[in-house]
Amino acid sequence: MPELVLPAGDLEKLKVAFLFGADAVYLGGKDFSLRAYAGNFTSGQMREGIAFARSHKGKVYVTVNILARNHDLKILPGYLEELAELGVDGMIISDPGVMGLARKYAPEVPLTVSTQASVTNYATAAAFRDLGASRIVMARELNLDEIAEIKNRVGIELEVFIHGAMCVSYSGRCLLSHYMTGRSANRGACAHPCRYQYTLMEEKRPGQYYPVFEDEQGTYILNSRDLCLIGYLPQLIAAGADAFKIEGRMKSPLYVASAATTYREAIDTCINRPDLYESSLPHWQTELARTATRPYTSGFITGEDESIQDINKEEIEHADFVGVVHSYNSLYQALVVQQRANFGPGDNLELLLPEGRTEKVELVRLYDENGDEIDRARHPLQTVLVPFTQPVPEYAILRKV
Structure with missing residues (x-):
C-alpha cells in the first residue's frame, strides 16, 4: 500500500x-529547509515529534532541500549529524553536494531526492540511485506513462505529489521572487509573486492596463491552480508509486486534517474495496473543495492540464478553521477549544474528527475558560468552552461551514 505523506x-x-x-x-x-516561514522545528520539537510519530507507527522525514551556497557547507555537517542522532527516518535533499555530505555524516539515514531536483527521466533517477538515494519525489510535470517507465527501468521507490499548490516554474526552480522581492524561493523564502494580481500594459499606451482573461474561473497571468489527484490514485498505484505526498507545510491544521482523512479513506478504499472507489469520489471531492483556496487541476498526470469541474463548483460550501479541541471539561460539559478565528453562537459549526466523521455543533452559548459567558471568541488563541454532550478526541478540528 502506498505511504501517505x-x-x-x-x-x-x-x-x-x-x-x-x-x-x-x-x-x-x-x-x-525550503519553507522559511513555516513554523519549522527546533531540535527539541523534532525529538518530541519523532516520539509522537513512533507512538502512532509513523515516520518523520526532514527536508534539507535548499540549493546550498558555500557558507552553508561549513555548518551542514553538524546539522546532518544531529538529524542522525535524533533518529529521523529520512532526509529530503535536492543538492547533489548536500547528498554527498549526508552520505558522509549521516550514512545510516535513508535519502529521498526532492522534487526540487527536477527528476524527469530514468537516467537522472538512476544517477541519484547510484549516489545513494532510496526514494525520489517525482517532478510534478510527469505523466502516468513517464512515472511507470522510470519505475520499471530504475526500480527505486517513487513518491508522487497528489495534492496542493503548484509552482508556476519548473518543479519549484523559480527566480521571480528573488528578482522582485529579494526573497529566494530556492532558500525557502518565496514571496509567491506568481499569486499577485497582474494586468497587461502595451508599451506605447502607458497607464492603460488590460486584464488577461484565461478561462471561466477568472483572470490569471502566472498563478497556477492547485493540484488534486484524488481521482487518479488507482492509476498511480498501477504506475508504481510507493508514496503519495501532499503539499502544504504553511497551511492550517484544518487543511492537514481534511487532506489526511480524505486521502486515507481513498487509498484504503482503492486497495480494499476498489469497487466502491468511483462512487465515493463525489464525497471526497466535496471534502477537499471545502479547504480549497483556488481552483483544482489534475496537472500533467494525463499529459494535459485539466480543470476538475466536479470540485470547482461554486455551490460547494467552504469551511473556515476556527479552533482545535484540546480536552473536555466534564464540570461544564464542554469542549475546551483553542480559538483560531472569530466564532460564536449562531454560527454553523461542525467538528471534523480523526476517524473522518463530522458532527454538528449547535452553539447556543459560549464561555471563556473561567466559565463566564461571552458573545464571541474574538481573541487569537483564546481558550473557550463549547458546550457539547460528550468528549471527542484531542486535536479534533472545529470549523465553520
Missing part, C-alpha cells in the same frame, strides 16, 4: 497529520 509545518500539525491518517510526515528544521 503529509506536511507538518509545526508540532501541532504533525500530531494532527498522524491522528487523521498519515503514515509519515515531512518537516523542516530551523535551517536548510
Whole structure:
C-alpha cells in the first residue's frame, strides 16, 4: 500500500497529520529547509515529534532541500549529524553536494531526492540511485506513462505529489521572487509573486492596463491552480508509486486534517474495496473543495492540464478553521477549544474528527475558560468552552461551514 505523506509545518500539525491518517510526515528544521516561514522545528520539537510519530507507527522525514551556497557547507555537517542522532527516518535533499555530505555524516539515514531536483527521466533517477538515494519525489510535470517507465527501468521507490499548490516554474526552480522581492524561493523564502494580481500594459499606451482573461474561473497571468489527484490514485498505484505526498507545510491544521482523512479513506478504499472507489469520489471531492483556496487541476498526470469541474463548483460550501479541541471539561460539559478565528453562537459549526466523521455543533452559548459567558471568541488563541454532550478526541478540528 502506498505511504501517505503529509506536511507538518509545526508540532501541532504533525500530531494532527498522524491522528487523521498519515503514515509519515515531512518537516523542516530551523535551517536548510525550503519553507522559511513555516513554523519549522527546533531540535527539541523534532525529538518530541519523532516520539509522537513512533507512538502512532509513523515516520518523520526532514527536508534539507535548499540549493546550498558555500557558507552553508561549513555548518551542514553538524546539522546532518544531529538529524542522525535524533533518529529521523529520512532526509529530503535536492543538492547533489548536500547528498554527498549526508552520505558522509549521516550514512545510516535513508535519502529521498526532492522534487526540487527536477527528476524527469530514468537516467537522472538512476544517477541519484547510484549516489545513494532510496526514494525520489517525482517532478510534478510527469505523466502516468513517464512515472511507470522510470519505475520499471530504475526500480527505486517513487513518491508522487497528489495534492496542493503548484509552482508556476519548473518543479519549484523559480527566480521571480528573488528578482522582485529579494526573497529566494530556492532558500525557502518565496514571496509567491506568481499569486499577485497582474494586468497587461502595451508599451506605447502607458497607464492603460488590460486584464488577461484565461478561462471561466477568472483572470490569471502566472498563478497556477492547485493540484488534486484524488481521482487518479488507482492509476498511480498501477504506475508504481510507493508514496503519495501532499503539499502544504504553511497551511492550517484544518487543511492537514481534511487532506489526511480524505486521502486515507481513498487509498484504503482503492486497495480494499476498489469497487466502491468511483462512487465515493463525489464525497471526497466535496471534502477537499471545502479547504480549497483556488481552483483544482489534475496537472500533467494525463499529459494535459485539466480543470476538475466536479470540485470547482461554486455551490460547494467552504469551511473556515476556527479552533482545535484540546480536552473536555466534564464540570461544564464542554469542549475546551483553542480559538483560531472569530466564532460564536449562531454560527454553523461542525467538528471534523480523526476517524473522518463530522458532527454538528449547535452553539447556543459560549464561555471563556473561567466559565463566564461571552458573545464571541474574538481573541487569537483564546481558550473557550463549547458546550457539547460528550468528549471527542484531542486535536479534533472545529470549523465553520
